[in-house]
Amino acid sequence: MMNSSKNAHCGSHTSKENSAPSSKTDALQAQRTKQRTVLGVLSENEQRCRPLSQGSQFSKHSSISDSSQLAFLGCPSSSSYDVYVEEACEVVLATSGQEVVSDSYYTDAEIAALRNEDLRLLLELSSSSYQDASMQSEQDESLMSEEVLRVSEYSEDIHRHLRESEMRFRPNPGYIEKHPEITNEMRVILVDWLVEVIQEYKLRSETLHLAVNYLDRFLSCTAYVKRGKLQLVGTAALLIAAKYEEIFPPELNEFVYITDSTYTKNQLVRMEHVFLKVLAFNMAAPTTNQFLRLFMSIHSVCANTENLALYVAELSLLEIDPFLQYTPSIMAAGTYCLANYTVNKSLWPDSLRAFTGYTVGEIVPCLTDLHKLYISAESRPQQATREKYKSSKYCRVSWITPPAALPFL
Numbered sequence: 001m002m003n004s005s006k007n008a009h010c011g012s013h014t015s016k017e018n019s020a021p022s023s024k025t026d027a028l029q030a031q032r033t034k035q036r037t038v039l040g041v042l043s044e045n046e047q048r049c050r051p052l053s054q055g056s057q058f059s060k061h062s063s064i065s066d067s068s069q070l071a072f073l074g075c076p077s078s079s080s081y082d083v084y085v086e087e088a089c090e091v092v093l094a095t096s097g098q099e100v101v102s103d104s105y106y107t108d109a110e111i112a113a114l115r116n117e118d119l120r121l122l123l124e125l126s127s128s129s130y131q132d133a134s135m136q137s138e139q140d141e142s143l144m145s146e147e148v149l150r151v152s153e154y155s156e157d158i159h160r161h162l163r164e165s166e167m168r169f170r171p172n173p174g175y176i177e178k179h180p181e182i183t184n185e186m187r188v189i190l191v192d193w194l195v196e197v198i199q200e201y202k203l204r205s206e207t208l209h210l211a212v213n214y215l216d217r218f219l220s221c222t223a224y225v226k227r228g229k230l231q232l233v234g235t236a237a238l239l240i241a242a243k244y245e246e247i248f249p250p251e252l253n254e255f256v257y258i259t260d261s262t263y264t265k266n267q268l269v270r271m272e273h274v275f276l277k278v279l280a281f282n283m284a285a286p287t288t289n290q291f292l293r294l295f296m297s298i299h300s301v302c303a304n305t306e307n308l309a310l311y312v313a314e315l316s317l318l319e320i321d322p323f324l325q326y327t328p329s330i331m332a333a334g335t336y337c338l339a340n341y342t343v344n345k346s347l348w349p350d351s352l353r354a355f356t357g358y359t360v361g362e363i364v365p366c367l368t369d370l371h372k373l374y375i376s377a378e379s380r381p382q383q384a385t386r387e388k389y390k391s392s393k394y395c396r397v398s399w400i401t402p403p404a405a406l407p408f409l
Contacts, residue, residue, distance in 0.1 A: 159294060159355065162286040166328050169285040171216035173324040178223040182230055188318050190215075190234045192382035195314065197258050199388050201250050203242060205310060209287035211241035212317045214279065216324065221278050232263050236271040244283045288313045291332030299351045301340060308397040309339035311389040315373055318382060326366045333358050334366035338374060342403055364408055374402045 176184060191212055198208045214237040219225060225233060235255055242249035256265055263271075292309055301309075313335045316323045323331065333356065337347045348360050377386055377398070389398035 155294065155298060156355075162290060162294070163329055165284070166286040169213065169217065169282065170327065171213070171324055172220040173320060175216065175220040176320060179219060179225050181227040182219075182225060184320055186227065186230055187215075187320065188382055190230060191318050192384045193231075194234060194238055195384040195388060197238060199384070200258075201254070203250075204245055205314065206287065206289050207238070207241045207245040208314065209289040209317065210245055210283075210285060211238040213285045213287060214240055214275070214283075216320075217285070218275055218278055231259060232267065232271050233275075235259055235263065236268060236275045239268065239272060240275060240283065286328050288316070288328045288331040288335065291329045292335060295332055295336050295352055295356070298355050299349045301336075302343065304395050304397060304400070305339045305343045307389065307394045308342060308400060309335045311385065311394065311397050312338055312370055312374055314385045314388075315377055316370060318380075318385070319373065322369050323366075326369075329356065330358070330363065330366050331370075333363045334370045337363055337367050338370050338406075341406060342400060360408070367406065371402070371406055 176182060176187070194208060194211055197203075198205075211234075215234055218233060218237065235258065239249075239252075239255050252265055252268065255268055256263065289310070292313055296306055296309070313331065316331060316335070326334070333348065333352070336352070337360070340346050340348075348358070348363060353359060386398040388394070390396055
């Protein structure tokens with residue numbers, strides 16, 4: 001099979017995706033000595049002034065303002081609410097910690113439905129873990145596997161559906177302006193931290209892409225999310241993405257642990273509840289990773305090219321500007337071209353031009369931005385993605401020197 005032959009070129013591939021070192025959470029935690037990143041306890045000034053040598057590791061004991069330590073739903077803060085939902089529904093989290101649904105978007109019957117006990121029970125059940133985290137799958141690929149995508153009679157229908165869906169699930173590129181306490185730098189640090197968590201728990205790349213999509217869509221639909229709650233939002237996004245994509249997602253305890261217990265189980269479950277309401281339970285979002293795997297099933301590439309494309313695609317998750325202005329399909333085409341040129345001195349094959357309808361000229365703006373990102377990756381303070389792709393599992397593609405220039409004929 002294709003995956004087996006590719007892995008043979010990349011050295012041993014003995015680690016299993018989505019596997020945990022132990023079935024016992026307490027034992028797992030006792031074995032870990034690495035200091036956890038805790039975004040919720042950092043002030044904006046501390047994040048802007050951190051020495052680059054510190055990377056993305058933060059101390060849990062950083063000095064903070066009292067208001068930034070408050071629980072997302074359980075504690076009063078200096079303002080009357082923490083999250084104001086503008087679109088999918090209008091939710092105000094009051095100082096009492098109770099959730100108030102405004103009737104400006106809903107009828108009385110719809111409000112009653114949101115509070116229905118059956119829905120609450122469903123949400124509670126969705127927050128529990130059904131399997132031991134040590135029972136895991138072996139491959140880092142979407143549940144929409146390459147074997148399925150390779151079936152020619154379905155590939156065009158799959159592509160058409162993904163292209164239609166990607167327009168409905170796009171975040172607003174300017175959403176950060178609606179969150180005065182959050183900066184682009186904070187989001188970069190959060191996504192870099194998510195990459196570390198994905199690596200530690202051996203989750204799929206698609207889980208990371210979905211989590212970032214959920215994060216951006218949630219922040220696009222809300223306003224005034226507090227700085228101290230950003231990591232809670234990111235953790236909830238990863239929790240939901242893992243439930244959607246992984247066969248055996250990590251337990252709820254693990255998601256509390258990765259924040260050094262900055263947030264409680266109850267806070268995380270309630271955040272998940274709000275998250276799903278805001279996104280209206282629309283979780284099947286097309287991602288760059290899905291399009292990229294589809295393109296590589298139509299026109300196969302060597303292992304180095306494949307992993308380099310996946311590496312650049314994950315690098316692009318760090319930045320809102322300029323990459324949220326591009327659709328996932330264009331992003332996938334750009335990463336394919338960049339990796340293909342870097343390794344093979346070729347760009348966009350005729351087969352993919354015919355399949356997607358994209359010409360090289362349409363891909364060039366995205367390709368140019370990706371090339372700049374690729375060149376700057378080594379000098380960035382956030383290095384989790386580069387470290388991940390230094391592994392022999394990914395053919396050590398982050399060591400490959402990027403091309404100095406791209407030929408656009």
